Amino acid sequence: MKSKSSSASPDGVNPFAPPEGGWRRVIGRFKGQRPGPKVVFMASLHGNEPAGAVAIGRVLKDLHERQMPFAGDIVGFIGNLKALNADVRYLERDMNRMWTVDLIARAQQPHRSDGPQGPGSGIGAEWEELKEAQALLKMELDGSTQEAFLVDLHTSSADGVPFACVGDTIRNRRFTRALPIPILLGLEEQLDGALLEYLNNRGVVTMGLEGGQHREPHSIDRHEAGIWISLFSAGCFPGPVPEQVVQGRRLLSEARCNLPSVLEILHRHGLRNGEKFRMKPGYENFTKVTAEEVLATDRSGEIRAPLPGRIMLPLYQGKGEDGFFIAREIRPFWLRISVFLRIIKAYRLVKHWPGVSRHPNIPHTVIVNKKVARWYSIQLFHLLGYRKRRANKDLLVMTRRAFDQKKPDQIRI
Numbered sequence: 001m002k003s004k005s006s007s008a009s010p011d012g013v014n015p016f017a018p019p020e021g022g023w024r025r026v027i028g029r030f031k032g033q034r035p036g037p038k039v040v041f042m043a044s045l046h047g048n049e050p051a052g053a054v055a056i057g058r059v060l061k062d063l064h065e066r067q068m069p070f071a072g073d074i075v076g077f078i079g080n081l082k083a084l085n086a087d088v089r090y091l092e093r094d095m096n097r098m099w100t101v102d103l104i105a106r107a108q109q110p111h112r113s114d115g116p117q118g119p120g121s122g123i124g125a126e127w128e129e130l131k132e133a134q135a136l137l138k139m140e141l142d143g144s145t146q147e148a149f150l151v152d153l154h155t156s157s158a159d160g161v162p163f164a165c166v167g168d169t170i171r172n173r174r175f176t177r178a179l180p181i182p183i184l185l186g187l188e189e190q191l192d193g194a195l196l197e198y199l200n201n202r203g204v205v206t207m208g209l210e211g212g213q214h215r216e217p218h219s220i221d222r223h224e225a226g227i228w229i230s231l232f233s234a235g236c237f238p239g240p241v242p243e244q245v246v247q248g249r250r251l252l253s254e255a256r257c258n259l260p261s262v263l264e265i266l267h268r269h270g271l272r273n274g275e276k277f278r279m280k281p282g283y284e285n286f287t288k289v290t291a292e293e294v295l296a297t298d299r300s301g302e303i304r305a306p307l308p309g310r311i312m313l314p315l316y317q318g319k320g321e322d323g324f325f326i327a328r329e330i331r332p333f334w335l336r337i338s339v340f341l342r343i344i345k346a347y348r349l350v351k352h353w354p355g356v357s358r359h360p361n362i363p364h365t366v367i368v369n370k371k372v373a374r375w376y377s378i379q380l381f382h383l384l385g386y387r388k389r390r391a392n393k394d395l396l397v398m399t400r401r402a403f404d405q406k407k408p409d410q411i412r413i
Contacts, residue, residue, distance in 0.1 A: 015217050016050045019057060023084055025132060027053060027076035028060040036072025037234045038148045040140055041227060042133075043076065045096045045152065045195060047083020048317070051211050052153025055223035059231075062244065069239035072146070074231065077136055079195075080129050089319040091125040097191065097321065098130050099198035107131040138413040141204060145410055149175065149234050150199050151227070152208045155219045157316040160285030161257050162222045165208035167200045168264075168387050169404040170339055175205050178233040179226065180253040182286070184312065184327060186265040189388045191322075197388075200401060203408035205234075210285070210313075218255075225251045259286055260329035264382070267306055269323040271315075275299055277323050283314040289326065296323055338383040342404055347384040359397065368396040 027043070043052030056076035063070065078084055080095045098104075107130045141148050163182040166172040167189065176183050188194035188208070196206040209226045212219035225248030231237065232245045271277050275298040289295065289305045295314075296303040305311075305326060312325040341347070351358045355372030359365035366386065368376070371394050378389070385400035 015220055016054060016215065018050075018085075023053065023078055023081060025078055025081050025136065027056045027078060029073065029075045030060055030063045030070070031073040032070030032236065034069075034071040034238060035146075036070075036236055036238075037146055038072060038140065038144055039074040039231060039234050039236065040137070040148070040150045041074065041076045041153060041230075042079050042150060042195065043153045044081075044084045045079035046089045046094070046154065047080045047085070047091075048087060048089045048214055049153075049155045050084060050087075051155050051214070051216075051219040052209075052223050053078055053084070054220045055153065055211075055227060058220075058224050059227045059244075068237070068242060070236055071238050072234070072236050074236070075140055077133065079133055080126065081132075082125060082129060089317065093126050094319075094321060095126045095129055095133075096195055097193035098126060099134075099195045100193045103193065104130065104134050107134070134413070137199070141199075141202075141411050142413040143410055147205065147234070147407055148203075148411055149205045149230070150196070150207075151230050152195055152206070153211065153223050153226075154208060155211050155214045155216075156285065156313050157214060157320075158284050158314045159213035159216060160287075161259055162212055162219075162226070162252060162255055163210050163285065164226075165196070165210065167196060167206060167401060168338075168382065168385065169200065169401050170342060171205050171403065171405065171407070172200070172207065173335070175230075175233055176207055178229050178249075180249050181226075181256050182259045183262045184265065185262065185330070186382075186387055187312075187325065190265055190268040190325070199413070200403075202413055203403040203411050205407075221251060222255065224248070257286075261332065262330045262335060263310065263327040264330050265312065265325050265327050266309060267326040269296075269303065269325070271321050271323050277303075277315065279314045279316055279323065281316075283311050283324075285312055285314075286310045287314075334379075334383065338385070341383055342385055347386070347400060350381070350384060350386070362397075362399065364402055365397060365399040368398060370394050370396055 041056050083090050107127045163184050164176050164179050165184045165187040166176050168185045188197045196208055200206045211222040228244040228248045277298045279296045289311050291308045293305045294302045295305055309326040309328045312327050314324045355369040357367050359367055381398055385404050386398040388399040390397045
């Protein structure tokens, strides 16, 4: 594995340059000598984030050359190939907001070539990308009875400490435990149509890995380190711990800067077209902010932090639907309590609480009347695994994941 600064070639070679022949949807594969897990690495769901694709190529090359003891098989994909080749975040719409059952079904429908084209038509650009990426994931994962993992590699427009994003399941937490970087809970639960949420709901163990700023060479090195550690955590190395894993842990530990181990997202500032959002300069991931601190401006004026915490993913690029997030530390004690409560299935008691009822149509979901149940803390629901929430006037709809502790008998994508 390269050192933290070795990606910046002294001879001026661009470390983000595409491989000879250009980028292809499938970056590569490696199959071990022994049966084991399926591990999928997805890069460049946003086309202006090439670091993950470069890192996957490096690791696959190393595995093929060294032929070390390996269990299972891995594959690396590019998510938004057209946008990556155009070096833009996306062409028509954010592909990491399209992973819903309805949108995937729409992308798979046949379309007439003489029909409407362009944004919203369901033809071209990200619609074709979604169709192809989903087909590859289905081919790799559908019907699997082995444990399956997906790591989604990202970078951001602001630099800062690398971190991992996971949906709050016990299985996801176990997978990310080996990474010596902050773990962020609840990010994709604030969003609709994220890839991690889509696959997590189908029983795949998932993790998002944020490496740093889009064009910083160290983002490639951090992703490379995270890939090796992810393979180790998934159980792909039946022999001694590879030196790449040891080096990767050292590199990420040095980058961590003594930040908290686990945080959760408490606030998202979403954007709509025409707001003219502009983030104030100087913020990085994990920068501390105070309540009422001016973070950005839009056409309506100043945007202030609604609560104290640490800022995450501040937007310093033209395209995007999220201005910033605010996170706070979770104490390890509460994480241990949540594991205990889920093991004893305490979530079954929620529907008996005053003001809380089972959703008539959506499994693993409750409806909370905020007027009646206003004394319940959201964090109490989080402890029991209810994290995905949507507000509807005086009602709160909260869902927990079906495969929190155990994998499905068979994965269906």
